[in-house]
Amino acid sequence: MGDPGPGAITEHLAELRRGCPEALSRLVPLVYEHLHRLASGQMRGERPAHTLQPTALVNEVFLRLGPNLPPDVRSRAQFYALAARAMRSILVDHARARASEKRGGGRALPLTKPGTIQEPSRDLDLESVLDIHRALDRIAARDPHVARLLEMRFFAGMTAEEAASALDLSVHTVRHDLRLGHAWLKKELTL
Amino acid sequence: MNPEVRQLFDDLVGLPPDQRLTELDRRAPGAEVRLEVEQLLAADALTDGMIEGPIRRMAGDLAGLSAQMRLGVWQTQSLLGQGGMGVVYKAERCDGVVAQTAAIKLLYRGLETVHLLDRFQRERSILARLSHPNIARFLDAGATAEGLPWFAMEYVDGIPLDRYCESRKLAASARVRLMLAVCAAVQHAHRHLVVHRDIKPDNILVTGDGVPVLLDFGIAQVLGESSAKVTRAMTPEYASPEQLRGEPATTSTDVYLLAAVLSKLLEDGPSKGDLGNILAKAMREDPARRYSTVAEFAADLTAWLGGLPVSATPDSFLYRTGRFVSRHRWPVAIAALAFLATASSAIVAVQQARAAERRFRDVRSLANVFLFDFETSIHNVPGTLKARELVVQTARKYLDTLSAEDAGDPALKRELADAYRKLAQIQGGQGSASTGHLEESIVSFRKSLALRRELGDNESKNPELRRAFILTLGNLVATLTQAQRSVEAKPASKEEADVADAFAREMPGSRDAARAAFLAHHTRALLCMELGDAACTLENADMSLNPVLDWGLKHPGDRRIELDTAIAEHFAAQADAIYGRYREARVLGRNMAARMERIERQWPPTPESRRLNFAAWSVLGLALSGSGPGIPAESDEAITAIRRGLAVANETREKDRANFLAAQDVMLAQSQLGGVLAVARPAEAITFLEPVRSEMVAYTEAHPADFNVRKSLTDVHNDLGLALRTMHHAEAALREHLEALKITDLILKDSPSDGISRKARAISLIRAAGAESDLGRSAAALQRLDQARELLAETAKSAPADASVGELVADAEKVRAEAAKKVR
Structure with missing residues (x-):
């Protein structure tokens, strides 16, 4: 499935802003496929139909975005940026909840099946995700643009080309910014 | 980020690693900047996996868990x-x-x-x-x-229809057969007033057993409910022209979509000839020009499969029902009510008969056990259509073998007769009632009847056996009518009535006998009305009423009998009013209204009794508003009666906005009211009729296949014309009559022998002539009157018992005299 044309999405967002409730339901199937692909980590047009696992994550994105899309959402770019933001917060919430479960406090996430046994190797991932989250916050404090690109790259799975098209920047610029950003993030994580 | 750091990083990262430090030395930044750049360059060499890995695993973890919910x-x-x-x-x-x-x-x-x-x-x-x-x-x-x-x-374990056909390399006939099953599903939905609107191969899964299952009613719509806008992009490949135009979907939309899917399935093969014609008709741009029901489309496909000629404009049962309930100033839906009520009584009767049949099960016939038990157990179990067909085929063969071997054993004969009737009911049953099945069903009913005749059941002293014989005949009549074989239905219906009469005569106290006679004559009266035989209609209407009326007088307090009586009174009152016997019609209408009031006081109202209550006031209004020689119209009383009916219909509609019939009843009552007022209080009449006209026009546009309302619209146009002419707006009046003529032309083109539509056309012609005469266009007026005269002469010949034709002839002569005077 190809990327839904930017025109359609932008138009539906405009409708949504005009207070047309049907627009959201038209938007969802258009963007859903795309987001799904992003969440599954499969880039560049691979068919996502065989790897449906992360779909619930995309559902969570809509939980955060859904009817609460801010009125200033003007374009597909902003929508994807918001999707990335939402995915990040979902994963971080999940990691936090997991961590607190492990410590014996807190209650189960609504999404979590009670009694599921946590694989030990995943404990490292919990900490890593929280580390990445904090590192991104530090980067955002100094350079919001780079932080946003990183978020789109890692939490929405967007390629440099996609991010460039979404943000209306040249691919060249975005490539440079991302290379710096990657290095910066890894520096934050290793130091 | 510090611009200097950024610039340095950008410049250096492009260099081979061994040249980076040399270049950094050459640029000589401050210590802080230098440290940061060095750290960034070192980090750049690390793999991104440390970021991507945990995120992706976390996402998978989260998603994997949430796919499992309770x-x-x-x-x-x-x-x-x-x-x-x-x-x-x-x-x-x-x-x-x-x-x-x-x-x-x-x-x-x-x-x-x-x-x-x-x-x-x-x-x-x-x-x-x-x-x-x-x-x-x-x-x-x-x-x-x-x-x-x-x-x-x-959960349907299957694959999409198109892929199924491809993977099995199915022949065109097999593909058509699969689509027939889908048609049955859509027909079922339509019977429940549901339009699917999104039929496409992806929404039809075929199971391993080859049973297609229709899915996804996500954008389906309930007819008569406020039309929800389609909020989902349809697959343009399969969308109908009206959907692409953003117009409301109707059952014709589903006809189009079914044909679009079939045409896709047949894409590779040549679909010329009959099959091509069928698809072309189903996919016409104008919904009104398509098959008006899925049943008609399916019937043509079935005919094609059987190598039979397909009909270019098939006349479906629904349409025929629509036809015989359409008359001039005729509360159309009410005839349908009587018919439905009859049908449901017949179903009750069949269920009672089944109890008797169950006794036979204990005996010994394998065929019976096979049919009764197995069919009952798999009925309504999804995915068993094919299995049911197989059972029916096997049972038929088995029964045929048994009857060939029959050496005069009466017990076996009787079992066979019962088994054939049961088989016939399954063959003609809902969901698979395609033309082919109806034909098979007729054959089986006939076999059952022949066996019963051999046994003498038609004259038996045993009420059980006699009743079973009459019911089987009734089944045959209904199935023949459904298969559009009314002419053959007539002798069967005559026999049914004769046997039922004899039954009632011989068993005067029997409730079953009284009801059998009521049903037999009611069915026969409807059939005669359809065939345009006024004398037969009136006679059977009477004979339908008498047995239940008598039985009810002797055994008061039987609700079902009371309702049957009301149905019979209603039909008789209607027939009398239609054929100009207003005096009789008024007596019957008053009796019925009083009966319904009493019934609803005595027992809690039900949908059936509510509708009959409306029908009583409506038919009384019809009878009171008619006028003939020596019997003037009682307009005030008519208005009171129609208003009471309107109140009942409104109440029903308020309670259930999805109630299609109630909405039609309201429109009908309003149009009736406007008709009565047209001459006496034309201005008031117009205030009633104009909104009804808009409503009906909108309705007929949305439901082009529904002829009932379209025919009532003829009356509305004619009555509006009359009111406008009374107020001296002859030009506007003429326009209304011309609209009415357009509708009657359309109807008569399809069914030229429809006596009631002929009368409606004559009225339109006479009234248009009147308006033209007012406008000084006498020549045109006289020409129209000639047409009316010819039409009425034909009608009088085919229905001599219709007294109202004479009134219309007299009306026409009055207008002729006026027009002729102006010529001089």
């Missing part, structure tokens, strides 16, 4: 797909009661706006009202802890 008794297992409104999971039933797999549809999180919740609930309630072997069955519904609604459907 919803009521269901445990979701995996994701099946996603649509515009929600996700679909495969789920297993986990309450330890029974193993069952379901497909559960769950609204997307974050989409629970009022609008979408409403749509989701609508899909759920539509599915819940449907039950058909070719429609995914509704199983269960509920809400998650967070309040998100879900519902469970039968």
Whole structure:
């Protein structure tokens, strides 16, 4: 499935802003496929139909975005940026909840099946995700643009080309910014 | 980021690693900047896996867990797909009661706006009202802890229709057969007033057994409910022209979509000739020019399969029903009511008969056990259509063998007779009632009757046997009518009536005998009316009323008999009013109105009694507003009666906005009211008639296949014309009559022998001539009157018992005299 044309999405967002409730339901199937692909980590047009696992994550994105899309959402770019933001917060919430479960406090996430046994190797991932989250916050404090690109790259799975098209920047610029950003993030994580 | 750091990093990172430090030295930044750049360059060499890995695993972890949810008794297992409104999971039933797999549809999180919740609930309630072997069955519904609604459907383990056909390299005939099963599913939905609107190969899964199942009623619509705008992009490849234009969908839309899918399936092969014609007709741009029902489309496909000639403009049973309930100033839907009530009484009778049949089961016939038990047990079980067909075929062969070997054993004969009747009912049963099946059903009914005749059941002293014989005849008449073989139905219906009369004569106290006679003559009266035989209609209307009226007088307090009596009174009153016997019609109408008031005081009202109550006032209004020689119209009393009927219909509609018939009843009562007022109080009449006209025009545009309302619209146009002419707006009046003529032309083109539409056309012609005469266009007026005269002469010849034709002839002569005077 190809990327839904930017025109359609932008138009539906405009409708949504005009207070047309049907627009959201038209938007969802258009963007859903795309987001799904992003969440599954499969880039560049691979068919996502065989790897449906992360779909619930995309559902969570809509939980955060859904009817609460801010009125200033003007374009597909902003929508994807918001999707990335939402995915990040979902994963971080999940990691936090997991961590607190492990410590014996807190209650189960609504999404979590009670009694599921946590694989030990995943404990490292919990900490890593929280580390990445904090590192991104530090980067955002100094350079919001780079932080946003990183978020789109890692939490929405967007390629440099996609991010460039979404943000209306040249691919060249975005490539440079991302290379710096990657290095910066890894520096934050290793130091 | 510090611009200097950024610039340095950008410049250096492009260099081979061994040249980076040399270049950094050359640029000589400050110590702080230098440290940061060095750290960044070192980090750049690390793999991104440290970031991507944990995120992706965390996402997978989160998603993998949430695909397993507990919803009521269901445990979701995996994701099946996603649509515009929600996700679909495969789920297993986990309450330890029974193993069952379901497909559960769950609204997307974050989409629970009022609008979408409403749509989701609508899909759920539509599915819940449907039950058909070719429609995914509704199983269960509920809400998650967070309040998100879900519902469970039968899980269909199959592949999309187009892929199924391709992978099995099916022949065209096999593809058509699959589509016939889908047609049956859509027909079932239409019977429940549901239009699917999104029929496409992806929404039809074929199981391993080759049974196609229709899915996804996500954008389906209930006819008569406020039309929800399509909020989902349709597949343009399959959308109908009216959908692309954004117009409301009707049952014709589904006809188009079914044909579009079939045409896609037949893409590779040449679909010229009959099959091509069928598809072309079903996919006409103008919905009104397509097959008006799925049944007609399916009938032509069946004919094609059997190598039979296909009809270019097939005349469906529904349409025929529409035809015989359409008359001038005729509360159309009410005849349909009597017919439906009769049908349901017949069903009750059949159910009672089954109890008797059950006794035979204890005896010994394998054929009976096979049919009665097996069919009953698999009836309504989805996916068993093919199995049922197989059972029917096997049973038929077995019965034929048995009857060939029959050496005069009466007990075996009787079992065979019962078995053939049961077989016939299955063959003609809903869901598979295509033309071919109806033919088979007729053959089986005839075999059953022949066996019963050999046994002497038609003259038996045993009421049980006599009744079974009459019911079987009644079944045959109904099936012949349904198969559009009215002419053959006539002798069968005559025999049914004769046997029922003899039965009633010989067993004067028998309730069963009285009801059998009522039903037999009622069916016969309807048939005669359809065939345009006024004398036969009036005679049988009387004979239908008498037995139940007598029985009820001797045994007061029997609700069913009281309702049967009301139905018979209603039909008789209508027939009398139609054929100009207003005095008789008024007596019957008053009796019926009083009866319905009494019934509803004595027993709690039911939908049937409410509708009959409306019908009583409406038919009384009809009788009171008619005038003939020596019997003037009682307009004031007519208005009172119609208003009471209108109040009942309004109340019903208020309670149930989806009630199609109630909406039609309201329109009819309003048009009746306008008709009565047209001459005496034309201005008031116009205030009634104009909104009804708009409403009916909109309705007929949305439901082009529904001829009932279209025919009433003729009356509305004619009455508006009359009122306008009374107010000296002759030009406007003429326009209305010309509109009425357009409709009657359309109807008569299709069924030229329809006596009532001929009368309606004559009225339009006479009134148009009157308006033209007012406008000084005498020549045109006289020409129209000639046409009217010719039409009335034909009608008088074919229906000599119709007294109202004489009145119309007299009207025409009056107008002729006026017009002729102006010529001089």
